[in-house]
Amino acid sequence: MQTRERKKIQQNFVAKMDYDELMNCTRCGFCLPSCPTYKETNQDEKHSPRGRIAIMKGVVDGLIEPDDEVKRSIDLCLGCRACETACPSGVNFGQLLEQARHAIYEVNNQSATEKVARTQVLNRFFMDQKEMVSAVNLLGIYQRTGIGKFAHSFGLMSMLPDTMATMEKVLPKAPTKRQMQNRPRYYEPIGKKTKKVAFFGGCLMDTLFLKTNESTTKLLQYAGCEIVVPEGQGCxxxxxxxxxxxxxxxVLAKRNIEAFEKAGVDYIITNAGGCGAFLVDYGHLLRDEPEWKARAEAFSAKIQDITSILVDLDFHKQKLSLPRQIVTYQxxxxxxNGQKVSEQPRQLLRAIEGVEFVEMVGADSCCGSAGIYNLVESDMSMQILDKKMTHVKATDAKTIVTTNPGCLLQMKLGIEREGLSDKMDGVHIVDLLVEAYERANR
Structure with missing residues (x-):
C-alpha cells in the first residue's frame, strides 16, 4: 500500500468512524469467545472484535498506520455480529465494521478477486433486479440444457477454485425467466383475515430462491394474511x-422505502435473516439525510421476520407433520444477532409432529458464508465450515434447517464436502413448514 493511499485511508477513518461508538468498548473481552476468526486464528487479538476496535481507534488517533495488516484484520472479519450479542456495553460493532470498510475501499485498495466480485456481483447484478433475473435465467439455461454436462465431462469445472466448483453442485434449480417475471403482486388470505402485510421479496430470494419465496407467501396465506408485494423493490x-x-x-435503501411507503400494511415480512437485519438498520444508514431519516425509521419499524409473525399468529398451534426424522437448526x-430472533424458528420446528429437534453445539456461531466472504476469503470460510460440520454430524440429523439463503448454500456446501448428500439435506425453514402444513392438512 502506497504512502498516499495510507494517508487518504487515515483521513477517511477520521471522517467516517463514529468515535463515540469506538469509545463505548471497555476492552472487557466478553466478545472474544464469540468471535469465529479470533478462535480460528489461535486467539490472535488483531482478529477479535476488541482488537479490531483498538485498531480502528488507533488509526483515527494517528497512532496506527492503516497498512496492509490493518486492511487484513478488517477484511477477515465475517461481520456476524455475535460480539454484539455478547457485549455488555452494547457496542454496535457491525456499524463500526461497515464504516471501516467504507474508509478503506473508497480508496479502491482491492485485490483482483475483490475487484471482480465487487464490480460484477455487487455493482451490477445486485444493483439492478433485471440484471439479476437475466443472470439467473442464464444459470437456468446452463442447468436445463447439456451445457452443464459438457462442462463437467470436459473437466472445465476443475479450472475453478474448489469452493466455487463445489458450490455449482448445490445451487437450487433456477426458475425460468417467465416464472421470475410473472410473480403475483397480491394474495388473498386463506380463512379468516388476521393481518395485512407486505412481502419483501429481495433479489436472490425472488430469483434463484423463488420457490422459497412462494413457500413464504403460502405460509402467510395459511396464517390468514392478506399480502401485497410492492413493485419497485429490489436488493x-x-x-x-x-x-x-x-x-x-x-441508493437501494431509498428505492425500497419508496416502494413500500404506500402499501398501508401492518408489517413488512422478510424471510432472509441478512436482509432483515439490514432493513431494520435503514434509519442508521440514512441518519445524516434529514429528508430520509424519518421515512427510513418508519419503514424499519414494520420489518418482521417470517418466523416471528408465524409464532405471533399461533401458526405453531396448527396441525403440522412430517415423516419421522431428526432435524437440527443453524x-x-x-x-x-441483528434482529434478536432465535427462539421462534426453534418453536416452529418443535411443533412439527414426527420431528425430533436436536440442538446443535455451536448453532449460534457463524457457518462461514457471510455474503461473498466464502468467495473472497475461501480458506477461512471453509475452515469454519468444516468445524461446523463436525457439530452437524454429531446430531445425526437428516435435515439442517436455516433461515437465510447464504447459510443454506453454505450448509449444502458442507454436506457435499463431507460426502453426505445421500443422507442429509439443507432446507430453508419456510419450505419445511409448507411441506409440514400441507401434509397434515391435505
Missing part, C-alpha cells in the same frame, strides 16, 4: 453495506 443493500459500498446501499447470524 436490500446488505452486501454493499457490509462490504464498504455505502453509497450503493443508500442460526442465521444476522437474524439472531
Amino acid at each position: 436490500c443493500g446488505a452486501l454493499h453495506g457490509h462490504s464498504g459500498e455505502v453509497d450503493q446501499s443508500k 442460526d442465521s447470524c444476522h437474524l439472531r
Whole structure:
C-alpha cells in the first residue's frame, strides 16, 4: 500500500468512524469467545472484535498506520455480529465494521478477486433486479440444457477454485425467466383475515430462491394474511453495506422505502435473516439525510421476520407433520444477532409432529458464508465450515434447517464436502413448514 493511499485511508477513518461508538468498548473481552476468526486464528487479538476496535481507534488517533495488516484484520472479519450479542456495553460493532470498510475501499485498495466480485456481483447484478433475473435465467439455461454436462465431462469445472466448483453442485434449480417475471403482486388470505402485510421479496430470494419465496407467501396465506408485494423493490443493500459500498446501499435503501411507503400494511415480512437485519438498520444508514431519516425509521419499524409473525399468529398451534426424522437448526447470524430472533424458528420446528429437534453445539456461531466472504476469503470460510460440520454430524440429523439463503448454500456446501448428500439435506425453514402444513392438512 502506497504512502498516499495510507494517508487518504487515515483521513477517511477520521471522517467516517463514529468515535463515540469506538469509545463505548471497555476492552472487557466478553466478545472474544464469540468471535469465529479470533478462535480460528489461535486467539490472535488483531482478529477479535476488541482488537479490531483498538485498531480502528488507533488509526483515527494517528497512532496506527492503516497498512496492509490493518486492511487484513478488517477484511477477515465475517461481520456476524455475535460480539454484539455478547457485549455488555452494547457496542454496535457491525456499524463500526461497515464504516471501516467504507474508509478503506473508497480508496479502491482491492485485490483482483475483490475487484471482480465487487464490480460484477455487487455493482451490477445486485444493483439492478433485471440484471439479476437475466443472470439467473442464464444459470437456468446452463442447468436445463447439456451445457452443464459438457462442462463437467470436459473437466472445465476443475479450472475453478474448489469452493466455487463445489458450490455449482448445490445451487437450487433456477426458475425460468417467465416464472421470475410473472410473480403475483397480491394474495388473498386463506380463512379468516388476521393481518395485512407486505412481502419483501429481495433479489436472490425472488430469483434463484423463488420457490422459497412462494413457500413464504403460502405460509402467510395459511396464517390468514392478506399480502401485497410492492413493485419497485429490489436488493436490500446488505452486501454493499457490509462490504464498504455505502453509497450503493443508500441508493437501494431509498428505492425500497419508496416502494413500500404506500402499501398501508401492518408489517413488512422478510424471510432472509441478512436482509432483515439490514432493513431494520435503514434509519442508521440514512441518519445524516434529514429528508430520509424519518421515512427510513418508519419503514424499519414494520420489518418482521417470517418466523416471528408465524409464532405471533399461533401458526405453531396448527396441525403440522412430517415423516419421522431428526432435524437440527443453524442460526442465521444476522437474524439472531441483528434482529434478536432465535427462539421462534426453534418453536416452529418443535411443533412439527414426527420431528425430533436436536440442538446443535455451536448453532449460534457463524457457518462461514457471510455474503461473498466464502468467495473472497475461501480458506477461512471453509475452515469454519468444516468445524461446523463436525457439530452437524454429531446430531445425526437428516435435515439442517436455516433461515437465510447464504447459510443454506453454505450448509449444502458442507454436506457435499463431507460426502453426505445421500443422507442429509439443507432446507430453508419456510419450505419445511409448507411441506409440514400441507401434509397434515391435505
